[in-house]
Structure formats: C-alpha cells, structure tokens
Amino acid sequence: MAKNKKVGWNGFSLKPRKEMPAGLWMACSACQQMLYRKTVEENLSVCPECGYHFRVDAPTRVRQLVDEGSFEEIAADLASSDPLNFTWEDKAYKDRIQFDPEKSDSHEALLTGKAFIKGRGVVLAAMDFNFLGGSMGMVVGEKFCRGVDLAIEQKLPFLVVCCSGGARMHEGLVSLAQMAKTSAALARLDEMGGLYISLLTDPTTGGVAASFAMLGDIIIAEPQALVGFAGPRVIQETIKIELPEGFQRSEFLLDHGFIDMIVKRRDLRSEIARLIDYCGK
Amino acid sequence: MPAIDTKPTAAPMATVYLQFEDQVAQLDRQIEDLRKQDQSLQGPNAAEIRRLQKEQTKLLQELYSNLSAWQTVQVSRHPQRPLLNDYLSLLFKDIRHLHGDRNFGDDKAIVTALGQIGREKVMIIGHNKGKDIKEKIACNFGCANPEGYRKALAKMKLAEKFGLPIITLIDTPGAYPGIGAEERGQSQAIAVNLMEMSRLRVPIICVVIGEGGSGGALGIGVGDRLAMLQYSYYSVISPEGCAAILWHDGSQAPRAAEALKLTAKDLQNLKLIDTVIAEPLGGAHRNVHDTIYNVEQFLLKSLAELKRIKIDALMEKRYQKIRSFGSGCVEISRLKPKTTDISIPKKLSAKAEIEQAEETPVETPVES
Ligand SMILES: [Zn+2]
Numbered sequence: 065m066a067k068n069k070k071v072g073w074n075g076f077s078l079k080p081r082k083e084m085p086a087g088l089w090m091a092c093s094a095c096q097q098m099l100y101r102k103t104v105e106e107n108l109s110v111c112p113e114c115g116y117h118f119r120v121d122a123p124t125r126v127r128q129l130v131d132e133g134s135f136e137e138i139a140a141d142l143a144s145s146d147p148l149n150f151t152w153e154d155k156a157y158k159d160r161i162q163f164d165p166e167k168s169d170s171h172e173a174l175l176t177g178k179a180f181i182k183g184r185g186v187v188l189a190a191m192d193f194n195f196l197g198g199s200m201g202m203v204v205g206e207k208f209c210r211g212v213d214l215a216i217e218q219k220l221p222f223l224v225v226c227c228s229g230g231a232r233m234h235e236g237l238v239s240l241a242q243m244a245k246t247s248a249a250l251a252r253l254d255e256m257g258g259l260y261i262s263l264l265t266d267p268t269t270g271g272v273a274a275s276f277a278m279l280g281d282i283i284i285a286e287p288q289a290l291v292g293f294a295g296p297r298v299i300q301e302t303i304k305i306e307l308p309e310g311f312q313r314s315e316f317l318l319d320h321g322f323i324d325m326i327v328k329r330r331d332l333r334s335e336i337a338r339l340i341d342y343c344g345k
Numbered sequence: 346m347p348a349i350d351t352k353p354t355a356a357p358m359a360t361v362y363l364q365f366e367d368q369v370a371q372l373d374r375q376i377e378d379l380r381k382q383d384q385s386l387q388g389p390n391a392a393e394i395r396r397l398q399k400e401q402t403k404l405l406q407e408l409y410s411n412l413s414a415w416q417t418v419q420v421s422r423h424p425q426r427p428l429l430n431d432y433l434s435l436l437f438k439d440i441r442h443l444h445g446d447r448n449f450g451d452d453k454a455i456v457t458a459l460g461q462i463g464r465e466k467v468m469i470i471g472h473n474k475g476k477d478i479k480e481k482i483a484c485n486f487g488c489a490n491p492e493g494y495r496k497a498l499a500k501m502k503l504a505e506k507f508g509l510p511i512i513t514l515i516d517t518p519g520a521y522p523g524i525g526a527e528e529r530g531q532s533q534a535i536a537v538n539l540m541e542m543s544r545l546r547v548p549i550i551c552v553v554i555g556e557g558g559s560g561g562a563l564g565i566g567v568g569d570r571l572a573m574l575q576y577s578y579y580s581v582i583s584p585e586g587c588a589a590i591l592w593h594d595g596s597q598a599p600r601a602a603e604a605l606k607l608t609a610k611d612l613q614n615l616k617l618i619d620t621v622i623a624e625p626l627g628g629a630h631r632n633v634h635d636t637i638y639n640v641e642q643f644l645l646k647s648l649a650e651l652k653r654i655k656i657d658a659l660m661e662k663r664y665q666k667i668r669s670f671g672s673g674c675v676e677i678s679r680l681k682p683k684t685t686d687i688s689i690p691k692k693l694s695a696k697a698e699i700e701q702a703e704e705t706p707v708e709t710p711v712e713s
Binding site: 141142143144145147148150151152153171201202203205206209231232233235236237238239240241242243244245247248249250251252254255269270271273274275276277278279291292293294298299302303307308311312320321322 | 520522523524526528532533539543544560564566567579580582587591592600606612667668671673674676677
C-alpha cells in the first residue's frame with residue numbers, strides 16, 4: 065500500500081475526511097494545495113485542484129442538492145430519550161445530544177424534509193456526520209421512517225444521503241433495531257412502487273451500510289467514499305494483513321457490483337433529476 | 346413458563362467453571378472427593394454430601410440471581426453452552442439439512458434445515474459456532490459471511506413458498522469482518538435480509554440462544570416473536586469493542602456491558618424482546634436437556650399463537666412491532682424558525698448564478 069502523503073484520500077482511517085478547516089485559506093487534505101476557502105465553497109466543497117470531495121454537513125448538503133428555498137423540514141423537533149441512560153467514565157450521553165443552536169445547524173444526525181430537485185418533488189433525508197459521527201439512533205430511525213411515510217403518502221421519490229459511522233452505541237440495542245425499522249419501512253415503499261435512491265457519501269459504514277444505504281432501487285456514490293460493513297481498522301485487526309489499495313472505496317464497490325454509479329458532486333442534481341424522470345411517478 | 350426440573354442434577358462431565366464460580370468449584374471438588382471415598386448413598390459420607398450439595402445449590406442460586414451484565418456475557422459464551430447442533434438433535438425431529446446460497450457457496454456459520462417440532466413442520470435457520478476446534482474453524486466461530494445470510498434468505502423464501510413457519514436460533518459474536526466479506530457485500534446481504542424478513546408471509550420466531558452479536562445477529566433476527574435465553578446477551582457492539590472506543594481501554598468491558606443494557610431482562614424492560622426463556626440453575630450448560638425443553642415449550646406456544654392469526658393481520662402486527670422500536674423520541678420545542686434558514690443558499694458567484702438560472706424548476710416549489 066502506498067503510504068503517500070495523501071492521507072484521507074488513500075488512507076484507511078475512518079476519519080480521513082476532515083471538515084474544511086476554518087480560516088480564509090485552507091490546505092486540501094488530499095493534494096495539500098493551498099486553497100481560497102470561498103473558491104472551494106463555491107465549488108460545492110470539492111477541491112478545484114484534485115477533485116477531492118470534502119465532507120459537508122446536512123444543511124449544506126440540502127442547500128447544494130435542492131432548488132433554492134424549496135426545502136420544507138419535517139419531524140424537526142425529535143430528540144433522543146436516552147433510553148439506556150447511558151454514561152461512561154464521567155460523561156453522559158444526555159449531555160451529548162443537547163441541541164446547541166450556537167454550535168450547529170442540526171440537532172440530530174438526520175435532516176428530513178420535502179424539496180424540489182430541478183423541479184422534481186422529492187422527500188429528502190440527509191445525514192449529518194457532525195452530530196455524533198452521523199450515527200443512527202432512535203431519532204435517525206424515526207425521522208427516516210417518517211420520510212418514507214411522507215413519500216408513500218404523497219407518491220414522491222425518496223432520496224437519502226448517507227454519511228455515517230453506523231449504529232449509535234449509546235443507545236444500545238435500540239439503535240441496532242433502527243436497522244430493522246428503516247428496512248421494514250423501505251419494504252413498504254417498495255411495495256407501493258415508490259422510487260428509493262440511496263446516495264452514499266464518505267463514510268457509509270456499519271449499521272447504516274447494512275440497512276437502508278444498501279437498499280436503494282438505485283445506489284449512487286460520490287467518488288472515493290468509504291463504504292463498507294466493518295471499518296477498515298476492525299478488518300485489519302481481525303485478519304492482520306495489509307488491506308488492498310482502494311479497498312472499500314466507491315470504485316471498489318462499483319467493481320464488485322454493489323452500486324449503480326459514481327457521480328461527482330457537481331453532477332448530482334442533474335443525475336438525480338434524470339433518474340427520477342425514468343423511474344419516478 | 347415450564348418448571349425447571351428439580352431432580353438432583355447429575356453433575357455434567359467436568360464442568361468448566363467461570364471466574365466468579367470459584368466457590369462453587371471448591372464445593373463440587375469436595376463433593377467429588379467424598380464420593381470417591383464412598384460410592385454408596387447410605388455410606389458414612391452421605392449426610393455430608395447432601396449438606397454440601399444443598400450449599401452448592403444455594404450458592405448457585407445466589408450467584409445466578411444476581412449476575413452482572415459482564416458475568417451474563419461470560420455465561421453466554423461458556424464453552425459448554427448448548428449450541429445449534431444440540432437443538433437440532435434434541436429439539437427437532439427428522440432434520441433435513443439444506444445447503445448453499447445458489448450463488449457463491451455454503452457458509453457453515455449459518456445452518457438451514459427443515460425439521461419438525463411437535464407436529465409442526467418448520468424451517469430452522471441458525472448460527473453454528475462449532476463444538477471442537479476443527480468444526481469451529483470450519484464454521485468460522487459462528488461469524489457468517491454474506492453467502493451465509495443469502496443462504497438463510499433463500500431458505501426462508503422457500504419456507505414462505507410452502508407455508509412453513511421459520512424459527513431462527515441466534516448465536517454469533519458478529520458478522521465476519523474480512524476482505525472477502527466486504528468484496529461480496531456483507532452489508533448488502535444483511536440489509537436485504539432485514540427488509541425481506543419484515544415482509545415474509547409466514548410466522549417467524551427468533552430466539553437468541555447465546556451471543557447476539559450486532560448486525561450479524563439481526564441479519565436473521567427480524568420476526569413476529571423475539572425471545573432470549575435468560576443468560577444470553579444481545580448488543581449493538583461487543584462490550585470489548587465498546588470499551589475500546591468509549592473507555593479507550595478494552596479491559597473496561599465489564600463497565601461497557603453494564604452500560605449497554607444487553608441482558609435479556611434489560612431488553613425486555615426496553616420492550617425490544619417479547620420473552621425471557623428461563624435457564625436451569627447455574628446456566629444452560631449445567632443442564633442442556635432442561636434448557637432445550639424450555640425453548641421447546643416457548644416455540645410450541647408461540648407457533649400455536651401465531652398460527653391463529655390471519656396472515657395479513659400478522660404482517661401488519663409485525664410491521665407495527667418493528668416500527669415501535671425506539672419510537673419514544675422526545676419532542677423538543679424548536680429553538681429557531683422551522684425551515685427557511687436551511688434553504689437559503691450561500692451567496693453564489695456569477696458563474697453559479699448563471700448555472701442556477703439555467704436550472705430553473707419546471708414546477709413552482711410549494712414554498713419559497
Ligand atoms: Zn485537492
């Protein structure tokens with residue numbers, strides 16, 4: 065494996081993709097090029113030099129994908145009940161899920177709503193890695209299912225942007241059960257003939273990969289996204305050999321037949337709109 | 346709940362004792378020594394043996410009525426705990442093993458078989474951990490690959506076609522994390538099982554008989570009834586894994602086990618499982634037959650109940666049950682206006698503005 069300086073591009077850590085560092089100027093975490101922040105933002109948070117796709121939070125993702133002003137959020141006020149009363153060391157899960165509007169736009173790891181993409185109505189759910197690694201707990205599961213319900217009710221396509229390290233262990237088996245819950249809801253959508261598009265972004269692993277992420281009628285991935293069941297570190301610790309280059313990246317999944325296409329961020333809107341024209345109702 | 350057999354248990358051959366059972370081991374050794382000296386029941390040691398046995402029973406009762414979460418995990422992983430093959434040979438009759446996923450291979454970590462319980466013909470799906478080291482290696486210590494989950498689904502669909510209820514017996518540390526597993530789509534295989542099991546039109550009963558290791562367990566764990574043996578566990582992550590991540594120290598597993606609420610009793614309180622199936626005194630490995638009898642009684646009762654429900658009603662009940670998992674979200678009052686702030690795009694450059702103009706929606710958005 066080439067251990068070049070492109071950490072985060074070919075690297076195998078679960079957190080290679082940093083949010084864009086603060087400040088007027090920034091270095092690309094893939095090509096190390098110094099970039100003017102505004103240029104990158106205008107380029108949909110993609111490095112103009114090397115095409116590296118920076119991770120974006122859910123509100124930014126929604127802004128990038130939908131027609132201006134068309135997003136209508138649902139189930140915005142759901143929060144976890146901390147079913148396990150989970151604590152560790154001197155920390156408590158309860159404190160981690162407090163919504164602080166100063167710090168973040170989102171107060172859970174999924175943002176769900178109705179919107180238009182190039183004039184096509186969709187129900188959209190976007191995951192937010194900033195909120196506890198995009199992990200799926202009871203709120204993510206519930207918001208996801210309400211999104212599916214809305215898609216069924218209004219006969220709209222359902223689009224999900226995945227970005228998650230997996231199940232949220234602070235909610236124990238409640239979080240694991242969300243895998244079954246979201247998958248069962250998708251079975252209903254499937255039976256109603258609804259279109260479900262799953263968009264995999266970096267990273268999509270664990271319980272999210274092993275449930276709704278992989279159930280898309282059409283599965284799209286952004287370039288070089290880490291997608292897999294087990295995290296690379298876990299696999300490496302288990303089998304104790306070097307992992308092949310590009311392992312568990314979008315291109316690897318395309319080669320092995322698990323996704324339909326890789327689409328660059330700037331083409332997502334038009335690709336999704338086209339797919340809806342083919343398969344949507 | 347069936348009564349636990351109280352006849353004096355013939356001590357199974359060389360019980361392996363867990364760390365917290367030191368005192369029990371000591372008593373058992375004393376009893377054994379006295380027995381060696383005097384085989385007869387009327388001999389000079391008989392009274393002392395009876396006294397020690399009573400003491401041993403009392404000690405086991407005390408220990409096992411207050412097992413910590415971590416001790417429960419240890420019991421569930423006990424090397425002598427009854428495994429799938431014990432259930433196949435003692436609980437079901439006329440077993441017909443079915444093999445292969447018709448696609449890649451035959452994963453020995455998941456066994457699929459036709460069998461009979463009572464008068465009921467069923468499809469049995471279960472994790473196989475293996476008894477001896479050779480078998481353990483062959484079945485990957487119960488860690489299934491994608492072809493295992495696909496085999497399970499293929500056989501469950503067969504069961505659906507012919508109206509056979511499905512019984513799944515769960516006992517796995519987790520789905521296998523390996524290169525081949527990823528290449529062949531471990532996550533896709535599990536995901537498809539979750540979706541399909543939610544809508545298979547036959548009754549499905551799931552029992553965790555040992556380890557319920559995360560997605561690997563859930564991959565054959567969606568159904569109308571979910572039960573756990575008393576000292577099994579079911580968790581989103583292994584206590585060791587959780588400890589390594591949150592405590593930065595794998596040896597904090599006992600703490601993690603406690604925090605994860607992974608025991609049958611805890612999970613019943615959380616309304617995630619329906620039934621806790623009692624284990625004999627001192628755990629399933631101390632009396633395999635009684636354990637299996639208890640599981641059998643649960644299965645017969647559940648099968649009878651589920652067969653009485655019309656299939657459409659059953660499907661609706663199953664769906665509502667799955668939808669109810671974690672539905673107790675709290676509604677907080679939103680601290681800012683609902684939608685508009687999210688949808689306002691950042692100031693666009695001239696180029697982007699032109700692009701935007703070209704992309705003018707065909708329909709007018711509902712809200713702007
Ligand atoms: Zn770059």
